[in-house]
Amino acid sequence: RWEGRSFELFSVAPSWLKPDMGKKAKHKTQIKKKTLNPEFNEEFFYDIKHSDLAKKSLDISVWDYDIGKSNDYIGGCQLGITAKGERLKHWYECLKNKDKKIERWHTLQNENHVASD
Numbered sequence: 001r002w003e004g005r006s007f008e009l010f011s012v013a014p015s016w017l018k019p020d021m022g023k024k025a026k027h028k029t030q031i032k033k034k035t036l037n038p039e040f041n042e043e044f045f046y047d048i049k050h051s052d053l054a055k056k057s058l059d060i061s062v063w064d065y066d067i068g069k070s071n072d073y074i075g076g077c078q079l080g081i082t083a084k085g086e087r088l089k090h091w092y093e094c095l096k097n098k099d100k101k102i103e104r105w106h107t108l109q110n111e112n113h114v115a116s117d
Contacts, residue, residue: 031065050098057082058091062108075108 024047032038048056057080064072079091090104 050095054081054095056080073110075110077106077108079106 027044029040029042032040057078059076059078061076062074064074066072077087079087079094081088081091083091086104087106090102090106093102
C-alpha cells in the first residue's frame with residue numbers, strides 16, 4: 001500500500017520483451033497524472049513469431065514519474081520461463097493459447113527493475 005505517499009504523476013514504464021532490449025521490444029503507457037490509483041487499460045503488441053516467444057520474458061515495471069527529479073521505482077513483474085508460481089502459469093497459458101487474450105492480475109515485486117528513461 002502507498003497510503004499517505006504523495007504522487008504528482010504516475011506512470012507504468014517500461015515493459016520489455018527480453019532478451020531484445022531495442023526500441024521495438026519496449027512499450028510505455030500514458031502517464032496518469034495526480035492519482036494514487038491509476039488504471040492503464042492499454043494493450044501492447046510485439047511483432048514476434050509464436051515459436052520464439054517461449055525464449056522471451058516480459059518485464060513490466062511501475063514508476064512514480066517526477067518532472068525534474070529521478071523517477072521512483074514502485075515495483076514490477078516478470079512473465080516468462082524463469083518466473084515462478086502464478087506468473088509462470090500465466091506465461092504457459094499464453095504460450096498454449098495462441099491468439100487468445102489471457103488476462104491475470106499479478107502482485108508487483110520490488111526487485112530486479114529495468115531503468116526508466
